[in-house]
Amino acid sequence: MKLSVIALTFAALVLSGCSSLTVEPLPEGLTEQPPADWRKTSARLDQLQHWELTGKLAVRQPSDSGTAVINYWKQDRETYELALSSSFLGMGRTTLEGVPGFIELTLPNGERYQSGDPESLVNAATGWLLPIDSLAWWIRGLPGPDGDFQLFFDDKGQLAVIRQLGWEIRYDRWQAFIEGYPHLPARITAVKGEKRVRVVVTSWNQTDGDSR
Template sequence: MPKRVRLWLTTHVLAVVALISACTTIQVEPLPEGMTDQPPAGWAERSDRLSRFQHWQLTGKLAVKQPSDSGSAIINHWIQNGDAYDLALSSSFLGMGSTTLNGSPGFIELTLPGGDTYRSGNPEALIEAATGWQLPLDHLVWWIRGLPAPSDDFRLLFDESQQLAIIRQAGWEIRYDRWNQFLIDYPALPARITALKDDKRVRLVVSDWHLRERTQ
C-alpha cells in the first residue's frame, strides 16, 4: 500500500475515533459534598424488598409551589394496590375541595368536588389541566418508597450515613429529608421528600403508613 494512502487511512481512522469519543462522553455533574453514588452494602436487598411492597395506605400532606400558583392539600388516603392507586385529597386551593384520583400507569380518572369525572391516558396533563399542578404520579409511586422508577434512567446519591439522599430522574431531583421506621418488618420509609424540577417544587410529608391486604 502506497505511503500516501496509509497516511490518509491513519488520519481518517484517528478522526473517526476522536469523533466517536466526543459523542459518547457523558457530562456528569460533580457530587454534592459528603455524598457518594456508590450504593451501600445491602442496597440491592433493600430495593428488592421495597419494590415488592405494593399494597399499602398512607396519609399525609402535599404542597406544590410553582411560578403560576402554589397550594397545599391534605392526603386523606393514598391506597396502593399493585399498579393501581386511589388518592383522595382535600384542599381549598383553587376550589379543589375533595378531589379523588384513581388510576394506574398511563391512565387516570379524576373526580372533582362537584362530581365531574375526567379520564385520560396522560395523568400529568390531566392533573395540570384540572388543578394547575404538575405532579409526576407515575414516578411518585416509586419515589415515595425511596426507589427510582424503572421507566427512566436515574442517578442515586447517598449521604455519609449510607442513607439514600437524592434521586435524579426524568429531570427531577428528589431529596429525602427524613425517614421513619413506620413498619416493623420493612426498611425505613420516607417521612418527607422534596421533588424539584426547574422552578417547580413538590413536597410530600407522610404522617403514617399501613400495610393492606391485596384486593382484586
Template sequence: MAGCATVRQEPLPDGLTDQPPADWAERQASLQRFNQWQLTGKLAVRQPGESASAMINQWLQDNEHYQLALSSSFLGMGRTRLEGSPGFIELELPDGETYSSSDPQGLIYAATGWELPIEALVWWVRGLPSPEGDFRLAFDPQGDLAQIEQSGWTIRYERWRDFVDGQPSLPARLTARKGEKLVRLVVSSWQPHSDS
C-alpha cells in the first residue's frame, strides 16, 4: 500500500473514503488466492467516435494465464479468442488469422483500435488493484471497494454479488474510464475453475 502516495490526490467523490474497512486485508488476501476461475458476461468499449460490445462467452483464468472467448462485432464479426499471460498474448480473429505479441495491450490496439488494459483487467475484475503500478483505493459507506485509480484509469465498482460460496462478494458490474475512453464489464456468472 505504500505505493499509493504517488497517485495524484484528487478529492474523492462524496461519500467515499480512502480508509479501508477492518476486514479489507483479509478480503484482499482471499481475492488474491481466488486465481482459478471462469466467468461469463458482457464487455462494452466506448471511445470518441465509436463504440462496440461483445459477449464474453467464457473468460477462463488459471493463475496468470487467461483465455477469453468473445463474440460480436468487437474485433470484427464473429468469434474472437484472446489467450495470454503477463507479457504475451495471442489473438485469433474470426477468419482464423492468429497474431501474437509481447505487448498485449498494443496488439489489441493494433488489431481493433481499442485501448483495453487486459493485463490490469485480470485484477480489476476481481476487485483488486493490479500489482503493476501505483494505485489509490476508495471505499463506500458499507465498506465495499467503490473505486480504484491506477495507470491513468478510474475503475468504478457499481454492483457486487455473492457469486461463489466461501468467497467474498465479487464485482457484477464495473466501469473503467481513462479520459474519453471507457470499458464496461457486466458479469453474469462467476465460478471456480480448476484443472484438477
C-alpha cells in the first residue's frame, strides 16, 4: 500500500462530515511574566510522566475538517501509544506508537508503517504538520524540550499560551484531574496558519510507575 493510500484511510478515520471548530482571537491582557509559583508548578507537571487520558480530537484545515475519539493516550515517560477512532464511520481503531524520533502507525486493517521521522509520517497519513514529539509536553501545559518558546499568562497567573515551533498552543480550560497535581489542561487549541487542532480531555489518570 502506498503512503497516499494511508492518507486516504486515515482521513476517512478522522473525518465526521459537519464538524465545527471555532478559534477565538488571542485575548488581550496576557503577560510573559510568570506567577511566583510557576517554577514549582511546572516542576510538578514535569514529574507526571506515566499517565493515560481519553477525549476527543477536532481538526480544521483548508482541505477538510472532522473529529475523532481518543480511545486512549498512554504515556510512559517518552514512550506513547495513542489510539484514535471515528464512531461516526464505524471504523476500527488506528494507533500511533513511538518514542521521540520513531513512530509506528497501525491502520484498522492491521497494516503497519514505521518511520524515523514521526512528523513526516503523521503528515503523510493525515495531512497535519503536527510535531508529534512535542505533544506529550504541550498536553501537560509545558513547553517541549526542542526549540525556543514563549509563555503567556493570564491575569490569574494561569498559563494561557505557548508559542513554539511555529505553533500557538492556546489553553482554553484547565481542570483538577489528578489528586496531588496542579490543574491539567482540559481543552487546548493548537494553531499554525490555517490549521487548527483541538484536544478536549474527558478523563486523565496517573498510571503505575509515576514517582510521588
